[in-house]
Amino acid sequence: MKKKTLITLIVGTIFIIGSGVIVYVKRPIMNLENIELVKNNDTNPVAESENIEETKEEGDTQDENKDSEQVVENKEVVQQKVIDTPVSNNVDEPTSDPAPAPETVATKPSTNPQKNIFSLQIVAQHNSSTNCWTAINGNVYDITSFVSQHPGGVDKISRLCGIDGTAQFTNQHGSTKKAQASLSLLKIGQLN
């Protein structure tokens, strides 16, 4: 076999193996260990999402006549309430003891967005344009690299840093597919 062919084969093999490793490491699957840990902490993700929906509906009916700023504030409060309240089937049941933070809440992103479950408090720590995380529609995004490239200017996007920016994003971009697609590239995890 010619020397050149051999080298080509070796390099090609290294390329294919390396690509396979990259695809395996970065694959977007749910981490089963995290799900187990969530169950152990007596939190039910399904019930939690239902809880969010129900509470949002309540908030919407109560605030129909209020202006958009108040709605934004309410949504943030609702998110905060959901995080601080243990999950139960009865939404209206008042609680005095705040729930301990689940062990699965991450403080920094891993390479797999599906692994990371962040609380709003963690997102709030990344509140500058040089370290900018935001939560939109239950997902957490690291938009730091996009801040300087935002077509609408740095100021507008910087307002989303460290907060649940669902309302602002929806108001500005609605269901614009282009914005949604750009956003999906920056996803680092999900909101707790």
Next chain:
Amino acid sequence: MNQNSLKLLRFGYVVLFAWFGVMQLLYPQMWLSYLPEWIGYLPIPGEMLVTLNGWFEIIAAIMLLIGVHTRIVSFLLAMHLFFIAYTAGGAVGMRDFVLGILGISMAMCSVDDWTLDSR
């Protein structure tokens, strides 16, 4: 084109793609904003695409360095740069377009005497 010019061009390409490849492999998050929007529609994580792209560029740089299939690799890298230029647009696009032309010129020349292709 004389031999030294070709070597200079080839090593310039090696440094360019090796540096970008390593950076994309190490810090894929930094490069996500350069991906075109339509990539977001694909069911593939952006980080995976950036990392794969970085890996491709590193391997291509290694092949250029040792001089295996130099002209084919140069042509592929030039096409790669044209694609980036088209999707990125603006000043970045113009820069990559010109770099792509350099790759095409390298692909059109015969290989220099420091390559395995010439042995």
